[in-house]
Amino acid sequence: MSLASKGLVDTADSDLNSVRNENAGGNQLFPVFLKLNKLHTVVIGAGKVGLEKLTAIMHNCNTARVTVISAAVIHEVSALAVAYPTINVIQKSFVDSDLDGVDLVIAATDDSALNAYIRESAHQRKLLINVADKPDLCDFYLGSIVKKGDLKIGISTNGKSPTIAKRLREVLDENIPDEIDITLQQMAGLRNTLSGDFAAKVKHLNEITSVLVEPKIERKNLRWLIWLFIIFGLGIAITALWFNEPEFRAYAQQIDQSFYYFLGAGFLFAMVDGAIGMSYGVTSTAFSISMGISPASASMAVHLSEIMSNGIAGWMHYRMGNVNWKLFKLLILPGILGAAVGAGLISSLEHYAMYTKPLVSIYTLTLGGVILSKAFKTAKKKSADKIKRISLLGLGGGFIDAVGGGGWGSIVLSSLIAGGRHPRFSLGTVKLTRFFIAMIGSLVFLTMLNGAPWSAIAGLIIGSALAAPIAARISNRISVKLIMVAVGIIVILVSLKSIVAFVSKVI
Incomplete structure (x- = not known):
């Protein structure tokens, strides 16, 4: 009875037109997915090759029923049998009666004559057999497999190059998200x-x-065209009001000049943050302190502006499916608690701003160095072990972010990616959690601080909000290294300027 008639084969849909090309060259293999938990597989050989075959089987089906037959059994095979109860190891020499009642056969010995005998015995019983490292003797191959939950992709090079199949599997496994x-x-x-x-x-x-699957180029171009018309329209309206409405011009001239500085800074820093996923808080705080604002007020300005910008960015990432909700739940509550405690601490020290300002500048100087060093780090292979203490990371990140006016992205996002998390989902999740952390931190600042530099705050809010929708779509589309180098240098220089100014006053 065939495997298909027994209901044990899940076949991929095939194009009927391919039947016309059955005599053509190229890969003539037909891919199938076997339900190994309903089949009896025999592996002859329990050395390193047998271990490789057995590991591949159990990795793809941890309930596969496998009998291993070999005169010599290495320790690793025995350990695998202990880990998987459905593996039965029989330490003896092979005889052809071992194939009675079997569905699939894998010959994994280093004895060519024995492999040929196993193949002959299998074919006498009309069984399919795989002979290790002998493509011409195989009825089927064990291809490289990409596995993401219920998604499984098989890769075959028609036996020509297992190494190429392995490399392709690594590329697909790296780029297809677990989510x-x-x-x-x-x-x-x-x-x-x-x-x-x-x-x-x-x-x-x-x-x-x-x-x-639909073409996205036209829709993307339409979105950019809409944004271009909006910005162009606002420019025309403001220009017309400036030259034709004296009252509007008089009102605009009364606005504190610092508003315009912070408007441009907020837009620029939010765009940079969208490109590299971090540094908005660090750059905004360093800039604010260099403009004479106290650390607590600078942190409040940053957090207030991030309510809107991160709310927009978080919504955009949510719409694009970039949020890992399990990660979100682990970060949100500890992050909020850390932000509330940090905001309360720095606000209570507002009267000592002369002394806290250089400390915060040293902090931003350090983060500037961290950003600069990350730009020149050689890319390393992603770790298989993901970071475990996510809640503790969120607590520490929220606290330091509130005290120093920034660092949530630099600390939390960097740690998640370095720990093996997918960059796109980490960025989307960190952006969305940042909205809630910024909101709680802002409430604490507003409750504890008596005054605020509202011109600076308004400039950051409007500037970052204008950049947020654009920034969410430009991530990873421009030279991240160049931006990180520029940001690191700017943050270091601005922080040094504040530190030097403090030292000059003391002296």
Whole structure:
């Protein structure tokens, strides 16, 4: 009885036109996915090659029923059998009766004559066999597999180069996010809610998923065109009011000149933050202190401006599906608690701003050095061990961010990515949590501080809000290294300026 008739093979959809090319060159293999938990697989050989084959099987199906037969068994195979109860190791020499009642055969010995004998015995029973490192003797190959939850992608080079297949698997595994499994589960849930016949269900699912394959260039160009017209329209309106309405010109001239400085700074810093995912708080705080604002007021200005900018950016990342909700839940409450405590501490020291200002400048100077060093670090392979103490990271990040006026992105985002988290989902999650942390920190600052530099705050709020929708879409599209170098140098220079000014007053 064939595997398909036993209901043990899940085959991919094939194009009927490919039948015409059955005699053409190229890879003639037909990919199938076997339900190994319902089959009996025999692996002959328990050395290093047998271990490799057995590990591949159990990695893809941890309930696969496998019998291992070998006269010599290495320790690693025995350990694997202990870890997986469905593995049965029999230490003896192979005889052809060992293939009775078997569905699949894998020959993994270093004895060519024995492998040939195993193959002959398998074919006499009409069994499919894989012979390790002998493509010409194989009925099927064990291809490289990319596994992301319920998503599984098989890669075959027709036996020509397992190394190429392995490299392709690494590339796909790196670039396909783990969160793709969440999308699969959601689509499965949606499919179960649909009513009607098969054709109606397919039509509805095609409509929902069409956004994944439809051309996006025109829609992207349309969005940029809309933003261009909005900015151009605002420019025309303001210019017209300035030259034609004396009252408007008089009102604009009464506005504190610092508003315009902070407006431009807020827009620039938010754009930079969108490109590298960090440094808005650090750059804004360093700039504010250099303009004569106290550390507590500078941190309040930063947090107030980040309510709107991070709210917009967080919403954009949410709409683009860039939020890891499990990570969000681990960060949000500790981050809020840390921000509240930090804001309360720095606000209570407002009367000692002369002394706290150089301390905060030293902090921003340090972060500037961190950003600069990250720009020149050689890229390393992503760690397989993701950072574990996420709640503690959120608590510390929220506290330091409130005290120093920035650092949430520099500390939390950098740690998540360095710990193996996906950069895009980490960025989206950090942006959304930043909205709530900025809101709580701002409430504490407003409650404890008597006055505030409202011109500077208004400039940062409006500037960062204008940049937020654009910044969310330019991440990773421009030279991150160049921006990080520029930001690091600027933050270091501005911080040094504040420190030197303090030292000059003391002397």
